[in-house]
Amino acid sequence: MPHDDDNETPLLADAVRQPDGTPERLRRQIEFIIEADRLKNVFRRSPLLSADRRENDAEHSWHLALMTLVLTEYADEPVDAGKVLALVVVHDLVEIYAGDTFLYDTAAAADQEEREQRAADKLFALLPDDQREHFRALWDEFEARVTPEARFAKAMDRLQPLLLNYGNRGGTWRTPGVTEEDVLARKSVIKDASADLWRYAQDLIHTGAANGWVPRADSRS
């Protein structure tokens, strides 16, 4: 997928003029909300469980929010669930301009941070200044994984595709070159949020490998 963080694509909001008399602050907020509609068309690698198509970032983010409501009891440290919800709602927004970077694509990962930083600069600048800083801080918090809320949000982000892959008897685990060890390594951040969920995640991966849905490391050709 091309990354259009450098191009001059007009904003979605440019297509239709806002009503006369819309206050400047509200106009900027609405333009940001409209631009965010694009997240519904950033597609991930993971296939859905409920249909034969790939998942988009917006519905993925919603699924993480729902998981947060169900699973916060497993957090090893107390977390503010409302804060975790805010983090997961915001965490993928930069992919509107930076594109989704596949977890097992090490080449794309090399410039991922730079692409996403530029995308964040561009996207959050649509908001009024105070909110630009607030949303940027939420996204930075998620990425840095220093707070208990960010660690838990990241764990949701890693556990959710694991459920999709397990339910699909492989999914992106079947990517050439990916082994059980790679999956365990990429998912190990779950451990930083919840020992219980990390135990469950390992069970999913080991069971998947036992079922032949992802190759064991020593079976790599």
Next chain:
Amino acid sequence: MPHDDDNETPLLADAVRQPDGTPERLRRQIEFIIEADRLKNVFRRSPLLSADRRENDAEHSWHLALMTLVLTEYADEPVDAGKVLALVVVHDLVEIYAGDTFLYDTAAAADQEEREQRAADKLFALLPDDQREHFRALWDEFEARVTPEARFAKAMDRLQPLLLNYGNRGGTWRTPGVTEEDVLARKSVIKDASADLWRYAQDLIHTGAANGWVPRADSRS
């Protein structure tokens, strides 16, 4: 769209056995999370702004959550934003079994409540008992619109498709028989949450009508 709240469709989670040793409570929570994947395939009438297709309930719910983060400053009463987020994340889940009821479909509205109550009974029963009651209470709170958080969540639910219709120069406003007055009537619950957002919503509708995107009441044949 058929409503399958009465049928015996197996759960999505039935397709793949959970790993041996998964604790009973966690197994039920995961089965609920997996079943919720179906919300990504409940389609609404509203067209997206960013692509030529209809919106699904999961990405719609995410969009309401993002709007909540941006717009709570306009609430006329103080609201707990984390609570509003929980309400919008949960508010459409029952449509997995009850289907989406189009805002301007008065025939479908007649049995909507009964269909949705049965769907809620079925869906939330997947969860452990304490969470079944918690999620059911969240959904009941949203529907009752008694708390400031529920009123604000409902306002987001009404404002978001207004943005899509306005940006699409009509969208579902062009449904035969729908007039500017109908739209104003259906959207007036926004007023119960925010005078500022209600003023903006009316500006969208009036400007849309002035542009010919929705007929004035006196122009109905």
